[in-house]
Amino acid sequence: MNDFSKVETLFQVIDQTALILRKELDCSYLEAVAETGENLFHGDVLQDELDEVTVRRLKKEYDKISLDRTESELIRKGYQLAILKGMKEAIQPNHQMTPDTVGMFMSYLVGKFMHNHSTYTVLDPVIGTGNLLTTVLNGQNKVEQAYGVDVDELLIKLAYVSANLQKHPIQFFNQDSLQPLFIDPVDLVVADLPVGYYPNDEGAKEYRLKADEGHSYAHHLLIEQSLNYVKEGGYVMALVPNNLFESEEAPKLHEFLKEATVIQGLIQLPLSIFKQESHAKSIFILQKKGADVEAPKQALLVDLPKFTNKEAMGKMMGEIDQWFAVNKR
Structure with missing residues (x-):
């Protein structure tokens, strides 16, 4: 997989899981990006209030990427794309x-x-x-x-x-x-x-x-x-x-x-x-x-x-x- 594909895959996983968490936790997209980032870092789903079906959906997405085999700069870019998406919702200059x-x-x-x-x-x-x-x-x-x-x-x-x-x-x-x-x-x-x-x-x-x-x-x-x-x-x-x-x-x-x-x-x-x-x-x-x-x-x-x-x-x-x-x- 080339670097562009790695960034795109990482963004898609962060984006899809953030959308799930936004709905389940009733929070903003950016708050959900932070939550899903914490999950990725710990290699687990940390939100206790989620049901088993949601946890399985999240883990299935997280399994698509391996942070240990991804360069820091590519991680930064994938995570940044999700933040940029969230910032478009409304933010000060x-x-x-x-x-x-x-x-x-x-x-x-x-x-x-x-x-x-x-x-x-x-x-x-x-x-x-x-x-x-x-x-x-x-x-x-x-x-x-x-x-x-x-x-x-x-x-x-x-x-x-x-x-x-x-x-x-x-x-x-x-x-x-x-x-x-x-x-x-x-x-x-x-x-x-x-x-x-x-x-x-x-x-x-x-x-x-x-x-x-x-x-x-x-x-x-x-x-x-x-x-x-x-x-x-x-x-x-x-x-x-x-x-x-x-x-x-x-x-x-x-x-x-x-x-x-x-x-x-x-x-x-x-x-x-x-x-x-x-x-x-x-x-x-x-x-x-x-x-x-x-x-x-x-x-x-x-x-x-x-x-x-x-x-x-x-x-x-x-x-x-x-x-x-x-x-x-």
Whole structure:
């Protein structure tokens, strides 16, 4: 069976069993996806309230796949397809899953920036369903410990199940990411930052990037929080809105970043991967200042072509590799 068939089979099993569980447990499709994922991981049907006929139906479906003989990346893709189906039922734009192509490109950048580390720790402070972090982990083999934080109980449960299925040792925290975290500083933060206002004005007062009046920008505060929990010399790689430096709060953000970080790069993603141009994002790469941190001769400023344009992408990857050869030996 080829990789595409394996992903399709895995999705079909998750989908069919989730539909059964949704009906029997009277829950949402996404809640049922988390339940069936737990069953797959434990190799059993955990829901005590189900009758024998339903249990047999579920086990018959589960027998169609073998997780032990399936690569983590294929498991991620099959599970992700089911989550995407569930999210189409109705979800806020900030809960959209990070596109696969972006996650894979982030993983490539992580490998490049972290190549001098024998092992490292990583945090995603807004992990959502875990798709971005597990994509990065599937492309790397040096991660010693990973952490994920999210305030949404269902999303973090989906992330937890996904991590279990892929055998990733991620430690999860179900809490507001802008409250104090019980996590030691890490070597790397990766995040797809939700864009909008942070409603907790009292909590925002703890941040230098709080707004002078009204609600503060959550994505600004999350950049500051990420830098709070990364070591000196560590990296923050975040998906940020393209208009990050166009708001009325931008001067304050610019001043803060100049004082606390070295800007390593800003990579604008192709507009074609976003449903609306107003939702378009870039990968912002920051390095927290420290004793041995040097600014690059020139920041990595890239406007990526469409990922489907192989010739243009190949040329661009060559230019990026050349930048690393000059700036990150």
